[in-house]
Ligand SMILES: Nc1ncnc2c1ncn2[C@@H]1O[C@H](COP(=O)(O)OP(=O)(O)OP(=O)(O)O)[C@@H](O)[C@H]1O
């Protein structure tokens with residue numbers, strides 16, 4: 001099932017299940033001691049929506065995902081996952097951890113597990129047998145260009161391969177909210193573009209709610225319904241941009257459409273702190 005480049009094929013993943021819940025972030029503040037990282041973040045992601053998040057390095061993007069996931073409790077403000085959209089209440093950290101799958105910026109694969117068992121961690125933890133869990137991961141393992149490396153240990157994989165294993169682990173975790181922190185940062189340009197196209201197909205078919213942090217404005221706009229541009233630290237929302245629909249199913253056509261290019265330039269100006 002490998003494409004000639006060893007990169008993912010565009011066949012969509014069969015992900016079924018419940019619709020992803022809405023995520024609501026209001027007045028979120030987070031400080032590490034005296035260092036203020038997040039300064040009043042308000043973001044709304046509808047159920048099954050995809051929100052891209054871009055911002056300067058060090059502004060607080062990973063912190064935002066860690067707070068959303070339940071790994072960190074914010075200094076102030078609240079995160080709601082799956083609460084009533086009109087009157088969302090605070091979701092406790094334990095509940096957020098149960099509903100959200102975080103793909104951290106560093107892949108954190110378990111060094112003692114084979115690559116496929118790392119990818120299949122979610123089904124395993126949910127009680128599937130090792131074979132059943134591996135089977136769940138196998139088709140997408142091939143589609144992501146990892147075929148032949150099922151039994152390799154993480155330290156035997158390249159950085160980009162480790163990242164794809166970690167990405168698959170997040171995708172098949174069984175959680176309905178995916179928090180992706182630079183999921184494709186280590187991929188070469190061609191594999192990255194093909195992986196984006198594959199993920200766009202997956203997200204169009206399934207119902208995950210997604211928060212996607214990336215340095216790549218084009219990637220954010222291509223994969224998301226809406227993109228939040230954050231300021232330099234302490235992070236605030238400088239603007240949220242709605243991505244024009246419909247987009248061409250062909251990635252190259254989608255990212256070169258005139259309205260897409262215009263929006264990309266606007267996002268880049270916002271990132272540079274310039275005019276809207
Ligand atoms: N556990 C921590 N303890 C203290 N300071 C922290 C901690 N985690 C992050 N920071 C600080 O918070 C700020 C935001 O960090 P964060 O990792 O969220 O930025 P980022 O936007 O994800 O950056 P990058 O784009 O480089 O990944 C930085 O100044 C960082 O030094």
Ligand SMILES: [Mg+2]
Nearest residue numbers: 061062063105
């Ligand atoms: Mg980060």
